[in-house]
Amino acid sequence: MSNSPSHPQFVYRLRYSGNVQGVGFRPHIWREASKLGLSGEVYNTSEGVEVLLRASADQLDTLLERVRSGLPDQARIEECDVEHRDQLVLPPGFHIQSSSELGGATRVSPDLAMCDHCRQELSTPGDRRFRYPFISCTHCGPRYSVVRATPYDRERTTFDAFPMCPACRAEYESPENRRFHAQAISCPDCGPRLWLESAQGPVVTEDIFAHLSERLAAGALVALKGWGGFHLCCDARNAGSIDRLRQLKQRPAKPLAVMMPNLEIAEQYVRLTPAHQRTLGSSQAPILLCERKPCAAPELPASLAPDTDELGCLLPYTPIHELLMQAFAGPLVMTSGNLSGSPQCIDNRAARDLLALGADYILLHDLEIHNRVDDAVVRIHPVTDRVQVIRPGRGIAPVHLPSPEGFEAAGCLLGLGGDLKNTLCLSTSGGWALSPQVGDLAELDTLEAHQALQQGLSQLYRQPVEQLVADRHPAYHSVQQAQQQDLPLYQVQHHHAHLAACLVDNHYPLDGPQVLALCLDGTGYGDDETLWGGECLLGDYRSVKRLAWLTPFHLPGGAQAIREPWRVLVSLLYQAGIDPARQTERFQALAGKPVAPLLKMIQQGVNAPLTSSMGRLFDAVAAALGCYPNGISYEGQAAIKLEHLARQCAEPVSGYSMRWSDGPEGLQLDTAPLWHAINNDMAAGRCVQEMAAAFHTGIAESLLTVISRLRQRHAFSTVVLTGGSFQNRWLLAALCEGIERQGLTPLSHHLVPCNDAGLSVGQIAVAQARLQSKGR
Amino acid sequence: MSQSSSRVTLAQGEGGLAARQLLESVFLSAFDCPELRQLEDQARASLAELSLLGDRLAFTTDSYVVDPIEFPGGDIGTLAVNGTLNDLAVGGAIPRFLSCGFILEEGLELELLRRITRSMAQAARAAGVAIVTGDTKVVPRGKADKVFINTSGIGIIPAGIQMAARQCEPGDVIIVSGTLGDHGAAIMQARGDLGLQVDIASDCQPLHELVQLMLTASRDIHAMRDATRGGLATVLSEMAGTAGVGFQLDEDALPIRAEVRGVCEILGLDPAYLANEGMLAAVLPESEADAVLAAMRRHPAGQDACLIGRVVDQWPGKVQVKSRFGGRRLLEPLTGAQLPRIC
Numbered sequence A: 001m002s003n004s005p006s007h008p009q010f011v012y013r014l015r016y017s018g019n020v021q022g023v024g025f026r027p028h029i030w031r032e033a034s035k036l037g038l039s040g041e042v043y044n045t046s047e048g049v050e051v052l053l054r055a056s057a058d059q060l061d062t063l064l065e066r067v068r069s070g071l072p073d074q075a076r077i078e079e080c081d082v083e084h085r086d087q088l089v090l091p092p093g094f095h096i097q098s099s100s101e102l103g104g105a106t107r108v109s110p111d112l113a114m115c116d117h118c119r120q121e122l123s124t125p126g127d128r129r130f131r132y133p134f135i136s137c138t139h140c141g142p143r144y145s146v147v148r149a150t151p152y153d154r155e156r157t158t159f160d161a162f163p164m165c166p167a168c169r170a171e172y173e174s175p176e177n178r179r180f181h182a183q184a185i186s187c188p189d190c191g192p193r194l195w196l197e198s199a200q201g202p203v204v205t206e207d208i209f210a211h212l213s214e215r216l217a218a219g220a221l222v223a224l225k226g227w228g229g230f231h232l233c234c235d236a237r238n239a240g241s242i243d244r245l246r247q248l249k250q251r252p253a254k255p256l257a258v259m260m261p262n263l264e265i266a267e268q269y270v271r272l273t274p275a276h277q278r279t280l281g282s283s284q285a286p287i288l289l290c291e292r293k294p295c296a297a298p299e300l301p302a303s304l305a306p307d308t309d310e311l312g313c314l315l316p317y318t319p320i321h322e323l324l325m326q327a328f329a330g331p332l333v334m335t336s337g338n339l340s341g342s343p344q345c346i347d348n349r350a351a352r353d354l355l356a357l358g359a360d361y362i363l364l365h366d367l368e369i370h371n372r373v374d375d376a377v378v379r380i381h382p383v384t385d386r387v388q389v390i391r392p393g394r395g396i397a398p399v400h401l402p403s404p405e406g407f408e409a410a411g412c413l414l415g416l417g418g419d420l421k422n423t424l425c426l427s428t429s430g431g432w433a434l435s436p437q438v439g440d441l442a443e444l445d446t447l448e449a450h451q452a453l454q455q456g457l458s459q460l461y462r463q464p465v466e467q468l469v470a471d472r473h474p475a476y477h478s479v480q481q482a483q484q485q486d487l488p489l490y491q492v493q494h495h496h497a498h499l500a501a502c503l504v505d506n507h508y509p510l511d512g513p514q515v516l517a518l519c520l521d522g523t524g525y526g527d528d529e530t531l532w533g534g535e536c537l538l539g540d541y542r543s544v545k546r547l548a549w550l551t552p553f554h555l556p557g558g559a560q561a562i563r564e565p566w567r568v569l570v571s572l573l574y575q576a577g578i579d580p581a582r583q584t585e586r587f588q589a590l591a592g593k594p595v596a597p598l599l600k601m602i603q604q605g606v607n608a609p610l611t612s613s614m615g616r617l618f619d620a621v622a623a624a625l626g627c628y629p630n631g632i633s634y635e636g637q638a639a640i641k642l643e644h645l646a647r648q649c650a651e652p653v654s655g656y657s658m659r660w661s662d663g664p665e666g667l668q669l670d671t672a673p674l675w676h677a678i679n680n681d682m683a684a685g686r687c688v689q690e691m692a693a694a695f696h697t698g699i700a701e702s703l704l705t706v707i708s709r710l711r712q713r714h715a716f717s718t719v720v721l722t723g724g725s726f727q728n729r730w731l732l733a734a735l736c737e738g739i740e741r742q743g744l745t746p747l748s749h750h751l752v753p754c755n756d757a758g759l760s761v762g763q764i765a766v767a768q769a770r771l772q773s774k775g776r
Numbered sequence B: 001m002s003q004s005s006s007r008v009t010l011a012q013g014e015g016g017l018a019a020r021q022l023l024e025s026v027f028l029s030a031f032d033c034p035e036l037r038q039l040e041d042q043a044r045a046s047l048a049e050l051s052l053l054g055d056r057l058a059f060t061t062d063s064y065v066v067d068p069i070e071f072p073g074g075d076i077g078t079l080a081v082n083g084t085l086n087d088l089a090v091g092g093a094i095p096r097f098l099s100c101g102f103i104l105e106e107g108l109e110l111e112l113l114r115r116i117t118r119s120m121a122q123a124a125r126a127a128g129v130a131i132v133t134g135d136t137k138v139v140p141r142g143k144a145d146k147v148f149i150n151t152s153g154i155g156i157i158p159a160g161i162q163m164a165a166r167q168c169e170p171g172d173v174i175i176v177s178g179t180l181g182d183h184g185a186a187i188m189q190a191r192g193d194l195g196l197q198v199d200i201a202s203d204c205q206p207l208h209e210l211v212q213l214m215l216t217a218s219r220d221i222h223a224m225r226d227a228t229r230g231g232l233a234t235v236l237s238e239m240a241g242t243a244g245v246g247f248q249l250d251e252d253a254l255p256i257r258a259e260v261r262g263v264c265e266i267l268g269l270d271p272a273y274l275a276n277e278g279m280l281a282a283v284l285p286e287s288e289a290d291a292v293l294a295a296m297r298r299h300p301a302g303q304d305a306c307l308i309g310r311v312v313d314q315w316p317g318k319v320q321v322k323s324r325f326g327g328r329r330l331l332e333p334l335t336g337a338q339l340p341r342i343c
């Protein structure tokens, strides 16, 4: 290649979009362009990265190829747009310019777990950053949690409070350096400071991590400031500390995540397939739900996750965690540092409240966390072996989703999500961005965080929101707040949003053929003003038709019936023609309960709303088997326990049968036969593990039956599996496999959660699909 | 006495002799007072006498339908008197006169009607007001449910008393005169068909004496409401909305009878949304609270008076409840059917 006149040079403009900011993409371009001796410049824009360069056509091709093939680990190119520009004069040499201010949107990278280079330097004596708790580089470090606005440049992050020292500046400006334009660059001379406090004030110690590790081993509770917020941690082997931590958080039973020092130690406690190992060690470093080894030695207290065979594990992802883990060398409970229901603390002042409430130490630093982000929770899909996001969070969120084929860039829509597991989703010109999970909006702190995030996302992506999209539930806080805003509000039915979320997750085109969707969850507001939750919907992004559902039953006491599954048992037994008042000995959960008034409430319609919820059916069966006679303490607890019981059943059992009956409006699943079978089995003293398995099998078979029946009347070849009930691995696996056996294609969730955390994505998809077809 | 003469007939609603009989045998005998004895088309009152009590007239009306008609702690009659009295009372007015209109269902037992009118008369006498005018209509069976009552009331507001929701401001405190939801819970369990075996009486009672005691303790009470339909939550939401300020309640401070709590737990209802018929909420500067509470506790209707929260800047127009563990949630006004939000 040469610059001879036979190869005339032109000026080109390249525009890259995708995950190209904060991931070492500009230095990569710089290196490749410099190697080719090209002159030009590269800079971040709010849409991505732009390159202006002078090159021959051949040189351009070579550059494009090299850029693509040698991408930095975290970089992803979605589109590269090349444009000819004649008149531009470029100065000699190739330069990285600070960012250009343009309209439009760019991506905000999630925080990236510490890379191997940095881990190496962290433990190399003599390195400038030996044991430096804020070490990072262009391949790793905080991103979303510290960024105030895009484009992602140091002055728009909370690192702007730490002016670079000359040594860091030199690295930052040296294109050959791994920290070239690393926006979060810092060192012990110029970076954030770490310190330890107890209720008595600052703790002076030579080695904070050695001291903490000693205290943790002695049973201490520690609040620890990381990147996206505070963790509460304690020795995962110490049942007493776990009890204290549960007391402090007012969280009696919900599973606690455990940080393992490394994969080898993790393997002592949980089963790790290659997919598990890859996921734990990835730059996303999520909390991964793993199966506990049944008789692991050493053993962890059952109180970590009393209801399930799974344990949420994660590896250290910040240098702070790494240093602590090196010192402690054992598993640590690592749960978000918040009080029950409230969002995780992110500022030092609020974290000191945790001391007052019983934490022994808090490990603080003076780097401001701008965006709160809890650790992501994921699982390996039982059938596809791919990562399945259960809670979008640190490492994964914001989740950037390309809008599926057929969706045109419309105005900026903001999906407000559901009231539980709330997330937001913003539509930008380049696609959709799903926020980290905010939490339960019934808690006012969380509702405030939800509102702040509405502003924050819009600012971060520089998109003024034009339209809000929410659920149809009139009592949802998200809906009531939206109605008070001065923006048009579009409302989408809960299960239609679940369906659309799954379609988006699977890149299903806007004009793709209609699908059948099994929407199984707790409860969502239905079009007939009852609570839906066990629905077969036929349709697409634009509209759905309800074809089949669970025969509606009453929830005596409304929300109280969700907290107390035995109430639902009363209702379903009654519906099946079994008098629950006479069965209080057979069903221990009913012993001493006000069964008679509940029956009257059902008969007279006093605060006993109707529901077709699958989640509540699971609750009732769990109650029948004796689980949680005093109510549950976290959402989904009874269903999680029921699956756990089913998995303990060693032998395959035949499923309880249920009956689909044809009604004028659609098919309804009558669960009466199930209840008679359970009633008989209880009388016969059958073991609960077998009964739980028979229920799971029976439900899966009933759902497969209805799919084949509906197929005879309606055209579809794809079956969507969506809604929170599909967090049940047994149900998910049985249906995926059964649907394939019928020659149909199952679609399930991966990047977008199947639970209500995915609703905001589906809301946007439905709203935009309808707006688009209106425009035509 | 024949079966028919023990029951209300359509003829008694059509004027004439039958109507006259009903009037005399039931209403006049119960409500006897000089104004009523005139049997004119209207009651007349001396302005000179009224103006001795204050400088403004307060006037209100309300209609009463309740099932069951009689319940522990009262009946539709006491409710019709005290409800309207309390609407006057919480404006600071001294109630003077009531009117009452009856809509009776054909076939209503006369004895029941007598009991109701007697308890109305008793309630009025106890409160020191007169029922000075009234009306009765009878509708065919099924067009009404036994008996509906409308009452209107006139009272006088003493000079210098100025209570209004818009006067609530951050820094104020919120007090209540009694326990939450007693009336609503009493009605629930009196509907016997729910089979709740609890002993709860309605708090149905007049509040004007209590209010006057409070105003004697402090003239600086900013606003007052009686917590009737929709309960404390609804009434406070309305006040917060009018004033454009936030109300923050302390969950542990809310006075709730154990029996009411028990019934609410079974039914899955929040006592803050259950009706009271003799309980008020007042908003006043913190500096006045002790004196006012002390005065309230000297009156039988204020035995359980206590401070439940304060007026804040955040969440204007909304009522929030702070739990023991520091969590806060909103008490939104009711939106039709109460469907759980939990997925």
Ligand SMILES: [Fe+3]
Pocket (backbone or CB within 6 Å): A494, A498, A521, A522, A523, A524, A723, A724, A755, A756, B343
């Ligand atoms: Fe849902």
Ligand SMILES: [Mg+2]
Pocket (backbone or CB within 6 Å): B062, B083, B084, B087, B228
């Ligand atoms: Mg009233």
Ligand SMILES: [Zn+2]
Pocket (backbone or CB within 6 Å): A114, A115, A116, A117, A118, A119, A136, A137, A138, A139, A140, A141
């Ligand atoms: Zn690194």
Ligand SMILES: [Zn+2]
Pocket (backbone or CB within 6 Å): A164, A165, A166, A167, A168, A169, A186, A187, A188, A189, A190, A191
């Ligand atoms: Zn430095």
